[in-house]
Amino acid sequence: MKKSWIAHGHRYTAPILLITVYVLFIIPALFCAQVEAQDDVYDxxxxxxxxxxxxxxxxxxxxxxxxxxxxxxxxxxxxxxxxxxxxxxxxxxxxxxxxxxxxxxxxxxxxxxxxxxxxxxxxxxxxxxxxxxxxxxxxxxxxxxxxxxxxxxxxxxxxxxxxxxxxxxxxxxxxxxxxxxxxxxxxxxxxxxxxxxxxxxxxxxxxxxxxxxxxxxxxxxxxxxxxxxxxxxxxxxxxxxxxxxxxxxxxxxxxxxxxxxxxxxxxxxxxxxxxxxxxxxxxxxxxxxxxxxxxxxxxxxxxxxxxxxxxxxxxxxxxxxxxxxxxxxxxxxxxxxxxxxxxxxxxxxxxxxxxxxxxxxxxxxxFGVGTFKEEEDVGLRTMVILILISIVFLILLYYPVIKKIKKRRG
Incomplete structure (x- = not known):
């Protein structure tokens, strides 16, 4: 029976899993925390x-x-x-x-x-x-x-x-x-x-x-x-x-x-x-x-x-x-x-x-009529950039694995 690419201990496995967790769980959690803080009446x-x-x-x-x-x-x-x-x-x-x-x-x-x-x-x-x-x-x-x-x-x-x-x-x-x-x-x-x-x-x-x-x-x-x-x-x-x-x-x-x-x-x-x-x-x-x-x-x-x-x-x-x-x-x-x-x-x-x-x-x-533009805009831009970089990095990490899997199946 063929083993999966993960079972083979592929060298990209660990970073791929870490980045996946980061993109799918950590960043959304940080974003939600920021939104929750902004909803505070006396923020x-x-x-x-x-x-x-x-x-x-x-x-x-x-x-x-x-x-x-x-x-x-x-x-x-x-x-x-x-x-x-x-x-x-x-x-x-x-x-x-x-x-x-x-x-x-x-x-x-x-x-x-x-x-x-x-x-x-x-x-x-x-x-x-x-x-x-x-x-x-x-x-x-x-x-x-x-x-x-x-x-x-x-x-x-x-x-x-x-x-x-x-x-x-x-x-x-x-x-x-x-x-x-x-x-x-x-x-x-x-x-x-x-x-x-x-x-x-x-x-x-x-x-x-x-x-x-x-x-x-x-x-x-x-x-x-x-x-x-x-x-x-x-x-x-x-x-x-x-x-x-x-x-x-x-x-x-x-x-x-x-x-x-x-x-x-x-x-x-x-x-x-x-x-x-x-x-x-x-x-x-x-x-x-x-x-x-x-x-x-x-x-x-x-x-x-x-x-x-x-x-x-x-x-x-x-x-x-x-x-x-x-x-x-x-x-x-x-x-x-x-x-x-x-x-x-x-x-x-x-x-x-x-x-x-x-x-x-x-x-x-x-309170509640505006936002502190200088800090919030920088934070929001930073978050968007991090997400985009993470997605690109994730694609680059997955690409050789996907290519290898296709080659084996072909």
Missing amino acids: PLTLDKVWEYTKVDNEATFWKLAWSFEGDMVAATFFDNKCVVLSASNGSVIKELDFNSGRGSRCDGFSPEGTNPLRACAFSPDGKYLAVGGDDMEVIVLNVTTWERKYTLLGHTGSILSLDFSPDGRYLASGSGRDKVIPQNAGENITRIWDMEDGSEVIALEGHSDGVLGVKWSYSGDKIATASDDRTVRIWSFPQGELIHNMEGHTTGLLDVDWSPDDSKLITGSRDYKIKVWNTSTGTLLSTWGDNNCVRSVDVHPNGELAATSGVDLTLKIRDMDTGTQLRVIKDGVAQNAMVMSSRWSPDGSALASGLGKSHTVIMYK
């Missing part, structure tokens, strides 16, 4: 720009962003005493608010003559108020329905550097400090808590020795995190105002802070080119992620799995919250030669707004 590769707004009346530096709780508006502060409220859907201007006091100042950005920087803004979760503050040392609370002032909160003797409402909208936290370019500013380094029922001050959180550039209420509402240029991040109890943890580890000042949705972690960005993640129960350091320059902004996605970080290296990075791995690097800041000063996820997690400092621009990105 960073599907995050794409949907609109861009540039303030054109002057060249005042952009500074901070805030989303409305409903996700329909984005507020942006600039260094000309103005806050521009934009439609989150298309970037059109809903309202331009001017708080010019007539006083001028030097600052760490461009501020037109006779104006002061607005450095912070926050919407209340109940949808009632927008709070803004800056070098005028006033916290201004506006009624979002009429855009009229509800309160002008006085008491700070330093610039208003950070703002955040409690989850129920009842209280407002304001962090203050010194603009380091302005020597005459007192720089009290205090976080004050205000009651939105009557505009009264409830408590003052004192202890930082430098400006409070980041303040963030926990999702549970019973804790407040403050990040300071004194190199520490602190957790305070509310309403008691007692210090729970004073966390040290950064080698230079902290610029921003955020909680994970389950309140188990804090993430901080610093001038030391580092991002740190902390255990909020113990106050211990969990991990440190490196960056290329000062990290001005950190924000944890509502799903708790992603984090947006941005800053002086002109990029916006989407990271894995567990490992710090960079899943996507967005370079619109590089294209405009502008620092990405503030980046914030929408309340439902479907979009990401970012602001570029000296190009005074706000950019909106959304």
